[in-house]
Amino acid sequence: MSNLLERLAEARKVGDVSRLGDAIPYARWMQIAPENGTGELLTRMRYHDELIGNTFLPAIHGGTLGAMLEMAAIFHLLWETDTGTVPKIVNITVDYLRSARPMDVIACAKVTKQGRRMVNVFAEAWQDDRSKPVATANAHFLVKSDADAPPSL
Amino acid sequence: MGDKAMDKADRIALFQQWFSDTIPHNKALGLKVVDARRGFAVMELPWRDEFVGNPETGVLAGGPLTAMLDGCCGMAVATMLKNPEPFATLDLRIDYVRPAEPGKPVIAEAECYRITRSVAFTRAVAHHGDAKDPIAAAAGTFMLGTKGQAMRPAMADKK
Numbered sequence: 001m002s003n004l005l006e007r008l009a010e011a012r013k014v015g016d017v018s019r020l021g022d023a024i025p026y027a028r029w030m031q032i033a034p035e036n037g038t039g040e041l042l043t044r045m046r047y048h049d050e051l052i053g054n055t056f057l058p059a060i061h062g063g064t065l066g067a068m069l070e071m072a073a074i075f076h077l078l079w080e081t082d083t084g085t086v087p088k089i090v091n092i093t094v095d096y097l098r099s100a101r102p103m104d105v106i107a108c109a110k111v112t113k114q115g116r117r118m119v120n121v122f123a124e125a126w127q128d129d130r131s132k133p134v135a136t137a138n139a140h141f142l143v144k145s146d147a148d149a150p151p152s153l
Numbered sequence: 154m155g156d157k158a159m160d161k162a163d164r165i166a167l168f169q170q171w172f173s174d175t176i177p178h179n180k181a182l183g184l185k186v187v188d189a190r191r192g193f194a195v196m197e198l199p200w201r202d203e204f205v206g207n208p209e210t211g212v213l214a215g216g217p218l219t220a221m222l223d224g225c226c227g228m229a230v231a232t233m234l235k236n237p238e239p240f241a242t243l244d245l246r247i248d249y250v251r252p253a254e255p256g257k258p259v260i261a262e263a264e265c266y267r268i269t270r271s272v273a274f275t276r277a278v279a280h281h282g283d284a285k286d287p288i289a290a291a292a293g294t295f296m297l298g299t300k301g302q303a304m305r306p307a308m309a310d311k312k
Binding site: 003004023024025026027028029030049050051052053054055056057059060061062063064066067068070071086088089090091092093094095096099 | 175176177178179180181202203204205206207208209213214215216217219220221222223224239241242243244245246247248249300301
């Protein structure tokens with residue numbers, strides 16, 4: 001049983017999703033973590049200066065927005081679905097809608113279509129005004145565990 | 154004063170400064186500019202344990218690749234601009250073709266294959282040294298003439 005899935009089981013037991021962020025080195029480094037204090041599962045990327053991609057505006061690096069949307073989708077799949085595996089990303093398309101200012105970015109995700117092996121997820125990120133998203137993404141994930149997968153996977 | 158007068162090492166040093174050293178997130182990733190010429194950009198992402206996305210397998214998270222490919226495609230756009238102007242990513246699609254190998258640096262090669270007055274079109278691959286055996290493939294479009302200040306050098310002077 002994997003460390004991440006063990007962590008997930010512990011987090012579920014106490015109903016606190018925020019423990020998942022610590023289990024992923026990249027999420028820890030980026031200060032990206034899930035939260036469910038309001039009852040809704042959200043993912044927050046805490047602002048720090050290393051996120052900046054444009055020092056003149058200033059604006060957060062587009063790559064970090066794509067990264068946090070992907071993490072939001074992964075946390076959503078781990079927490080809200082019962083796949084029993086760590087989802088493997090196949091592809092992601094990120095649309096950049098507004099420049100993101102130097103402050104926290106928050107994202108939510110939802111499953112658009114759940115298949116047996118493949119899941120399509122939509123994620124949306126905003127800052128202080130949820131009605132003004134800074135970026136959205138669509139992503140596909142393989143969610144079937146390797147043991148059950150055909151040899152080609 | 155075009156890039157003909159500038160040799161490869163100078164071009165790389167210039168883009169290293171403009172695209173990595175002065176862009177905080179690229180600097181935090183440790184991105185190294187390997188090559189820059191008209192329409193093409195090559196960057197290297199060194200391995201760091203902090204980039205791991207799946208602690209069981211040690212495989213790289215998608216995020217560092219996304220940020221690197223965004224930056225590399227953006228640099229390919231910058232090499233095409235006659236006059237420096239600000240631009241921004243409009244969209245970016247990434248196919249994760251196979252897992253990156255733990256411990257290995259990643260190379261990204263980007264090409265800006267079409268540029269219009271308002272939009273630049275790019276594609277890129279990320280690999281471990283052989284572009285024919287990619288880890289990820291990307292397609293990105295960029296909006297030109299966005300607000301802000303141009304922070305990139307003009308190096309494209311097509312005679």
